[in-house]
Amino acid sequence: MRRLTLFIVSDSIGETADLVAKAAASQFRQGLETVSMKRFSHVEDESQLNEIVYLAKKQEAIIVYTLVKSDMRFRLKEECKNKGIKCIDLMGPIVDLISAELDEHPIEEPGLVRKLDEDYYKKIEAIEFAVKYDDGRDPRGILKADIVLVGVSRTSKTPLSQYLAHKRYKVANVPLVPEVDPPEELFMIEPEKCFGLVISPEKLNFIRKERLIALGLKDDANYAQLDRIKTEIEHFKKVVEKIGCNVIDVTNRAVEETANVILSEISSRNG
Known part of the structure; x- marks a missing residue:
C-alpha cells in the first residue's frame, strides 16, 4: 500500500x-x-x-x-x-x-481569522454572563464580573448590562430594595468595578407608572408611589456609600450614553 x-x-x-x-x-x-x-x-x-x-x-x-x-x-x-x-x-x-x-x-x-474568532467568542461569553447574572439572580457572579451595576428597579440595569456585554465586558447587575439586604459580595469587590445608577424620583415615578400600564395594571400601586421611590433611593445612597463606588445619574441619559461614561472611566484607569 x-x-x-x-x-x-x-x-x-x-x-x-x-x-x-x-x-x-x-x-x-x-x-x-x-x-x-x-x-x-x-x-x-x-x-x-x-x-x-x-x-x-x-x-x-x-x-x-x-x-x-x-x-x-x-x-x-x-x-x-x-x-x-x-x-x-x-x-x-x-x-x-x-x-x-x-x-x-x-x-x-x-492569524487575523483566529483573532476575529476569539473576539466573537469573548462577546458571546460576555452576553451569556450578563443573562446568567441579571437582576441579582446569583450573587456569585458579582465576584466574577468585570463590571457590577447596582440601582433601584427601572434604572436600565439590564439593557446597560447587555450593551456592555456586546463590548465584551462581563457584567452583573443587582437591584437594591430596602426590604432586602444587599448581597455581601457587593462589599467584597473593588469599588472601581461597581457603578451605581441613580435617577430623579419624578422621572422614575413616570417610568414606573408607564410600566404598570403596559402590564395592564393600575398606575397607583405602591411600586410607583413617589414616597416609595424616595425611600428606595435613600436606601440606594446608603448602600453605594458603603461600597464606595461611582454613581451615575441616568435621569436624562440613553443607555449608550451611560455605557460611554462607564467605558471612559475604565479607560482612564487603565491609562
Whole structure:
C-alpha cells in the first residue's frame, strides 16, 4: 500500500490547511490511514521555507500551504518548482480574487481569522454572563464580573448590562430594595468595578407608572408611589456609600450614553 505524506505549511497555526487536507484525504478509501500529515506552523522567513522544501524532497511529500504574505507564497512556489516538489496554494487564489473584486490590497497579517474568532467568542461569553447574572439572580457572579451595576428597579440595569456585554465586558447587575439586604459580595469587590445608577424620583415615578400600564395594571400601586421611590433611593445612597463606588445619574441619559461614561472611566484607569 502506497503511503503519502503531506506537509502543512502556514504562517499561523495551520488549522485551515490541516482541515482541508484531512477533508480531501477522507474521500479516499483508507485515505486518513495512508496519508500522513506534518504541520509546520508560524513559518515567517525564507530560510524556513527552504528547509521545508528540502525535507519534502527527501520524503517525497506534497506541500499544502496557507500563507497570507504574497512574497512568501511566491518564494515557496518558486522553490518547489525548482526542486520538483508538488505544492498546493490554498490561500493565494482566494485572496487574489477578493482583492481584485474589492479593488483593495490585503492586509497580509497572519492569524487575523483566529483573532476575529476569539473576539466573537469573548462577546458571546460576555452576553451569556450578563443573562446568567441579571437582576441579582446569583450573587456569585458579582465576584466574577468585570463590571457590577447596582440601582433601584427601572434604572436600565439590564439593557446597560447587555450593551456592555456586546463590548465584551462581563457584567452583573443587582437591584437594591430596602426590604432586602444587599448581597455581601457587593462589599467584597473593588469599588472601581461597581457603578451605581441613580435617577430623579419624578422621572422614575413616570417610568414606573408607564410600566404598570403596559402590564395592564393600575398606575397607583405602591411600586410607583413617589414616597416609595424616595425611600428606595435613600436606601440606594446608603448602600453605594458603603461600597464606595461611582454613581451615575441616568435621569436624562440613553443607555449608550451611560455605557460611554462607564467605558471612559475604565479607560482612564487603565491609562
